Amino acid sequence: MSCLKDTNFEKNACCFEPQCIENSDKKHIFVKGDTFFTNMNKKPTVALIYDFDGTLSPGNMQEYDFIPTVGQSNKEFWDASEQLAIDQDADPILTYMAKMIHEARSNGMSLKREAFQESGRHIHLYKGVVEWFRRINAYGAFKGINVVHYINSSGIKEIIEGTPIAHEFRKIYACSFLYDVDGVAYWPGVAINYTNKTQFIFKINKGVESVYDAKAVNRFIPEEERAVPFTHMIYFGDGTTDIPCMRLVKSSGGHSIAVYDPECPSSKEARCNLIRENRVNYICPADYSEGTYLDTVVKAIIDKIAADDKLQMLVNPEDK
Numbered sequence: 001m002s003c004l005k006d007t008n009f010e011k012n013a014c015c016f017e018p019q020c021i022e023n024s025d026k027k028h029i030f031v032k033g034d035t036f037f038t039n040m041n042k043k044p045t046v047a048l049i050y051d052f053d054g055t056l057s058p059g060n061m062q063e064y065d066f067i068p069t070v071g072q073s074n075k076e077f078w079d080a081s082e083q084l085a086i087d088q089d090a091d092p093i094l095t096y097m098a099k100m101i102h103e104a105r106s107n108g109m110s111l112k113r114e115a116f117q118e119s120g121r122h123i124h125l126y127k128g129v130v131e132w133f134r135r136i137n138a139y140g141a142f143k144g145i146n147v148v149h150y151i152n153s154s155g156i157k158e159i160i161e162g163t164p165i166a167h168e169f170r171k172i173y174a175c176s177f178l179y180d181v182d183g184v185a186y187w188p189g190v191a192i193n194y195t196n197k198t199q200f201i202f203k204i205n206k207g208v209e210s211v212y213d214a215k216a217v218n219r220f221i222p223e224e225e226r227a228v229p230f231t232h233m234i235y236f237g238d239g240t241t242d243i244p245c246m247r248l249v250k251s252s253g254g255h256s257i258a259v260y261d262p263e264c265p266s267s268k269e270a271r272c273n274l275i276r277e278n279r280v281n282y283i284c285p286a287d288y289s290e291g292t293y294l295d296t297v298v299k300a301i302i303d304k305i306a307a308d309d310k311l312q313m314l315v316n317p318e319d320k
Contacts, residue, residue, distance in 0.1 A: 120162025128289030
């Protein structure tokens, strides 16, 4: 038995020497400690999919910079947006995007992408979020798992692009604007509400990253050939707009986590209903620091996925 030093987790991890199994196709499967290797060294992929507002950051992203700049209170802005949707029987996501354009024009604000990105630099993130990605990626790698991160949000993509964590995501699925030849936003380009959020779960499942491409996502792909199986998904959300996605991932064999603001413990009760209604697997305070309940739950899920994959590879190895 050899002993390896794990520099990521500052502990000693002991493992057996590699054992080689040769299947009928002359392919070799190696079992070494907590990592499963094939001759292709292919690692299973696990997708962590996050809502943004209320999940990675307290409140709504427009409330940190955009709404104060147009001289309105949060209540004034959102009440007017909702009333517009009621009066015209419109999608509330489209009405809030239209109101952003209207208010920016009325107040002489820039509607360029760079202005929205600058707004994103004012957003506060929950404790531990900035360090979360590197730590979870390292933990996944230690377990033989390739961890990838996605955003699936009804917020504004351009604002998220201005946050210090934007580079951590393989793809940001969120609302965005169309821009004219001068780079000025003039119309909603993508609007994501609580029901059409689910389409991006299927896109991740099939490895289709384009928002435009509706053909590829509907093309038949055998389950075993899909980029990210539903069982390898972890969905993070905080509210009603996330329920369809959380339920979809959970019912398809993945894991859904409802988070709540640790500074507002009373919000936990609303999340508890999601457990009772069988819509999520776990409820956690939105503290992404090392050693927290959320950190422990996600690492345990990664452990389970890694173990399940190993066991699956050991079932009738002559057929693999």
